[in-house]
Amino acid sequence: MAMAMKFGRAMVLVVIASVMMGASLAYPGWNNNNGYAWPPKQDNGPTEVPPTKVVVGGSENWHFGFDYSTWANKNGPFYVNDTLVFKYDPPSDSNTHPHSVYMFPSFWSYMRCDLRRATMVANVSDGAGDGFEFKLSQKWKFYFFACGESGGFHCSTGKMRFSLVSLPRPWKWHG
Template sequence: MGFKSVISFALGLILLVLISMPSDNLVAAKVSRGTQRGGAGFGFNRTSQALRNTTIIVGGSEHWHYGFDYNRWAFQNGPFYQNDTLVFKYDPPSNTTFPHSVYLFKNFRSFMKCNLNQSTLVGNVMQGGGDGFKFVLKERKPYLFACGERGGIHCNAGLMKFFVWPLKAPCRG
């Protein structure tokens, strides 16, 4: 089994586990790491005061670049909640950097195959510079992101792609 097949299998398995978990039980799980983002293991990294409308930089201090494991980053920094904001930061193209972009895929199959015909450009090569661009997770549905530059070569390598499935934020009370 090749590396790409293993990644595909792992992503599918994670998605299946997330789908099968009752969101109320997942959200009610004990919060153990405060508001720090980036710990080991599957998240629960937010206190009850930080469960709503959090702004999260994709990749943390690594930002959006080739060679970083964004699936692992998403897994370690979850769960994500409805109305959280993802910030994509990347260098604009120059003589020393390769261009990057952000595409949102319509379904899991097109995401796994990096089929850019089944995706929407949400951040072009210039939008990631400076403060980056923001993407709000408005709905409780899977969001499948990948870099689509150079025909999707970074996506096809399995590195510049990840998905999140925001949960309903628990009520504060």
């Protein structure tokens, strides 16, 4: 009986040693001073992913005939505090088809390209140079954008419209 108790105690010590060895392998700095500390140093937790600036249309910018709905689907998701940059040429002798940026109040006015209740957010000159910047300021908001020029023709026929939902910013976990 005494021999069995000694064997049992020895097995417990072997198990404890195995667990400690496993822990040291899982956390390489556990039992040395390689810049690690035990318990592991706690960081400040997750941080919000920083906002980004997105040029609408990418290298195509904002122009007649480009499919912005497809572009938005490929380049989403979009998050609160991201900035959309609309770049387009101002009116000139060589550019007789200027562009603007309107925001529709509803899905139905967007689908019909009905500009009567839409709000102009950038006029025909605002897209020059570095472009016009629009910040997505509300989470879970549906945004409906279009070019309002030529009485809605650029919106309905020229594919110069897209919609998006601004989502809450994601978090990045440190570890």
